[in-house]
Amino acid sequence: MVELKKKNWTRLTFATVMATVMVVVAACGNQKDSGTENGGNQGNNASQETITLTMMHPWTSPNVDNEVYKARIASFEAEFPHIKIQQDGVAAAQYKTKLFTLATANNLADINVTWPGADLDPLVKGNLLMPLNDYMDNWNGLVLEDALVGYSADGNQLAIPTKRNFVDIIYYNKEYLSQVGYDEFPSTYEDFIDMIKKLKEAGITPISLGNKEKWPLQSSYMSIIGQRFAGADFFNKVMAGEAELTDPQFVKAIAVIEELTQLEAFNVDANNMDSVQAQDYLIQGKAAMHISSATVDGRIRTTNEEGDKFGIALFPSVPDGLGDPKMASGVSQFGISIKSGLDEKKQAAAIEFMKYFVSEELYTDLAKAGILVPANVEMGDDISPYLKEMYELTSHGSSPVFDAVINTQAAKEFENGLQAITVGRSTPEKVAQDAQALIER
Structure with a gap:
């Protein structure tokens, strides 16, 4: 960027000065990487108009990936001080409901975290997301193609996923399982049930469950149990x-x-406990197992001094099951998207944010924190052995997540029904009927 010399400055008219400044601003905005330290960038942007972008995300819990995302936003604001990100953090259990409520009113945030498949459909039908086709050079070759598919529709790429998650990882206390005769995690449902009975007899809570938010039984349990019985394409x-x-x-x-x-x-307070508290139950030795996403491996093992106490496994094979017992239930998550219809300045700022935020640096930081990513990044020697183990466990194909396929209204009804089963107020047949009725409606 060429600096105007002081002696030439006095000869320029006001109009010429303003035109020159606009050219310089545009040139800076088009740079993919400023290549300068934060201080230098602040100097260049000091006289620019401040643009505020709203961003809604579900990064409110203390999971390690959430901290990486929020740190990346802070880094962007330091690098581009003329662009402010006004964050609206919504708890994961309420996030989708708020997203779709705002979508109905055509009042989405400027930047939104989205999910693929069924969750993306309403936003597609409403033409609420800006196609990113013209900017895909920033991510081609970096983001895995199969991860992009769920966020595309009608030939348009509408979001870029930031992590790959498997929702059905069984974390288990090796010592507790060995105590009841299982030095390895059982490979059949029959042995799984036998192990649960023996854990109960030994006075150990078999599974810590935090179903206050209702999604764990639907997503982490029924996505994979449904696959085991009914098949991956069910x-x-x-x-x-x-x-x-x-x-x-x-x-x-x-x-x-x-x-x-x-x-x-399950622990007796399962429906009064949230998912993070259930993780703590396992970590604190109050239960033998916890079923949740690959993301929480960061808390349970990667950043835990006693991480070696815990192993990971997948749900076992079931009698006469139609699914592959080696498969995990996975989805590419946290797609970053831009609201359609932004004015020219906001759109330019939002694109600048997208290029900075969804980057090789983000994927590398996530991987270092023990998070699976949908990208081609160098793992390096400093990558956690736990992450390598997770990649191996989940490397035999994946099946869909329940609420990434089944429409939101039916999925919510299904969640309610599953919770009702845990308090003896419903049956498997009724839960299936009620959810199916909403699909047909």
């Missing part, structure tokens, strides 16, 4: 009208929640 068939949640194989899957409830496998 949820897609349901939405295509080729299968129903009331099919016998899937009702058998729901019955697993009923059986675990009857065996008192």
Whole structure:
């Protein structure tokens, strides 16, 4: 960028000065990487108009990936002081509801965190997201193509995913399982139930569950249990009208929640505890197992001095099951998208944010924190062995997550029904019927 010499400055008219400044601003805005220290960039942007972008995200819990995301936002604001990110952090359990409520009113934030598949459909139908096709050179070759697919529609790329998550990882206390005769995690459902009974007899809570937010049983449990019984393509068939949640194989899957409830496998306060508290139950030695996403490996093992106490496994094979017991249930998450219809200045600022935020640096920071990423990045020697183990466990293919395929209204009804089962107020058949009715409606 060429600096105007002082002697030439006095000869320029006011109009010429303003035109020159606008050219300089545009040149700076088009740079992919400023290549300067924060102080230098602040000097260049000091006289620029301040632009405020609103951003809604679900990064409110103390998970390690959430801290990485918020640190990246802070770094952007330091690098581009003329662009302010006004954050609206919404708890994960309420995030999608608020997102769709704002979408209905055409009042989305300027930048939004989105999910693929069924969750993206309403935003696509409303033309609420800006296509990113003209800017894909920033991510081609970096982001894995199969991770981008869920965020594209009608030939338009509408968001860029920032992490790859598997929702069904079983974290277990090695010592507790060994205490009841299981030096390895059971590979069959029969042995799994036997282990739960023995843990109960030993006075150990088998599974810590925090279902206050209702999504854990739906997402972390039924995504994979449904796959084990009904097959990897079952949820897609349901939405295509080729299968129903009331099919016998899937009702058998729901019955697993009923059986675990009857065996008192969960902590008694499961419906009054949130997902983070349930993680703490496992970490503190109050339960033998916890079923949650790959993301929480950061808390349970990577940043935990006693991380070696815990192993990871997938849900075992089930009798007459149609699914592959080696598969995990996964999805590319936290797609960053831009609201359509922004004015020229806000759109330019939002694109600048996208290029900076969704970058190789972000993916590398996430990987160092033990988070699976949908990108081609160098792992390096400093990558946690726990992360390598997680990659190996989840490297045998993935099946869909329930609420990434089943429409939101039906998924919420399903969550309510599963919680009702845990307090003896519903049955697998009724839960399936109620959710299926909303799909057909």
